[in-house]
Amino acid sequence: MKTRVTELLGIECPIIQGGMAWVAEHQLAAAVSEAGGLGLIGGANAPGEVVREEIRKAREITKKPFGVNVMLMSPHAEDVAKVVVEEGVKVVTTGAGNPEKYMAMWKEAGIKVIPVVASVAMAKRMERIGADAVVAEGMESGGHIGELTTMTLVPQVVDAVSIPVIAAGGIADGRGIAAAFMLGAEAVQMGTRFVVSKESTVHENYKQRIIKASDIDSTVTGRSHGHPVRCLRNKMTREYIKLEQEGKSFEELEYLTLGTLRKAVQEGDVMGGTVMAGQIAGMIDKEQTCKEMIDEMMEQASALLKR
Numbered sequence: 001m002k003t004r005v006t007e008l009l010g011i012e013c014p015i016i017q018g019g020m021a022w023v024a025e026h027q028l029a030a031a032v033s034e035a036g037g038l039g040l041i042g043g044a045n046a047p048g049e050v051v052r053e054e055i056r057k058a059r060e061i062t063k064k065p066f067g068v069n070v071m072l073m074s075p076h077a078e079d080v081a082k083v084v085v086e087e088g089v090k091v092v093t094t095g096a097g098n099p100e101k102y103m104a105m106w107k108e109a110g111i112k113v114i115p116v117v118a119s120v121a122m123a124k125r126m127e128r129i130g131a132d133a134v135v136a137e138g139m140e141s142g143g144h145i146g147e148l149t150t151m152t153l154v155p156q157v158v159d160a161v162s163i164p165v166i167a168a169g170g171i172a173d174g175r176g177i178a179a180a181f182m183l184g185a186e187a188v189q190m191g192t193r194f195v196v197s198k199e200s201t202v203h204e205n206y207k208q209r210i211i212k213a214s215d216i217d218s219t220v221t222g223r224s225h226g227h228p229v230r231c232l233r234n235k236m237t238r239e240y241i242k243l244e245q246e247g248k249s250f251e252e253l254e255y256l257t258l259g260t261l262r263k264a265v266q267e268g269d270v271m272g273g274t275v276m277a278g279q280i281a282g283m284i285d286k287e288q289t290c291k292e293m294i295d296e297m298m299e300q301a302s303a304l305l306k307r
Contacts, residue, residue, distance in 0.1 A: 001302060009038050009090075011065060012037075013037050015037035015294055015298075016188070017029065017189070018189050019043070019093055019095070021042050025042075026041060026055075030058045036291075040066065040067045040068065041055060043074065045076065048079030048082065055068065055089060068084050071097075073097055077097075078102075081102040092106060092111050093114045107130055116134070118148065123136065132164075134163065137169045138150025138151070138168065138170055140169040141168055141192075141278045142192050142278040143230060149170075155184055159184075165184060166185060167188050170280055171190050172190065172284060174299065174302075174303070178300075192284065196287050199289065205270045209277075216282075218277065237274075240253060261276060
């Protein structure tokens with residue numbers, strides 16, 4: 001299935017794995033790339049040298065293209081931005097901010113830059129500053145979210161820019177990929193499904209929480225202070241929402257979530273930790289290898305698109 005995105009990135013399948021904090025490590029990124037998609041190492045809040053080590057470890061496992069997600073709000077964003085150049089990374093996706101200040105450096109190094117956007121205005125701005133493509137991410141996705149759904153955001157972004165658009169948020173199978181293509185996208189980005197892959201190093205409790213999730217297990221914290229985060233309901237989210245309704249300050253609420261994603265991902269505390277996952281968690285019912293996932297989804301999408 002060739003599109004402008006597969007050509008741009010040198011990949012076989014139009015599937016990109018999300019650069020999820022604490023989850024998107026070198027093992028997962030390399031496995032997705034080996035399976036024909038584009039794996040991403042999540043820079044998150046990690047220092048530049050940690051990201052450098054992850055890049056080098058991924059190169060030991062795969063010779064195929066992979067990228068790095070740079071979280072622009074991170075205190076280490078500048079270091080990570082330089083590390084991707086020094087290490088010869090070919091693809092960078094960005095989140096939580098505007099990558100404009102690093103654009104010239106990255107373009108000079110021949111890096112393909114793909115910002116994640118949640119609005120038409122941001123997509124147009126990214127095209128103006130030289131982005132090679134954009135990920136239009138709907139509010140169905142796990143983690144930090146915008147206001148628009150994938151179904152409404154993707155076609156509006158497609159109409160507004162001439163660069164390729166990658167759809168994200170609420171995509172878990174071949175039906176979602178086919179639907180994204182119908183909306184005008186030329187690839188998809190997926191996070192939650194890859195969390196439960198066999199190559200993912202997250203704690204087994206985290207994987208099982210996603211596998212056992214129902215359609216109504218997703219909730220959003222932080223709406224009142226403009227920093228909404230989608231995760232699965234648990235003791236922590238109930239407490240957070242209660243305090244939010246009582247009008248607690250952003251600082252008090254942030255203190256409650258400090259380190260809770262790491263707690264869930266690494267220690268398996270799925271009650272007191274933050275279990276970030278998209279609304280499609282209820283569709284995921286088994287653990288598979290990245291290759292099994294990608295092969296299954298591509299077969300399903302191809303059959304639907306032919307029809």
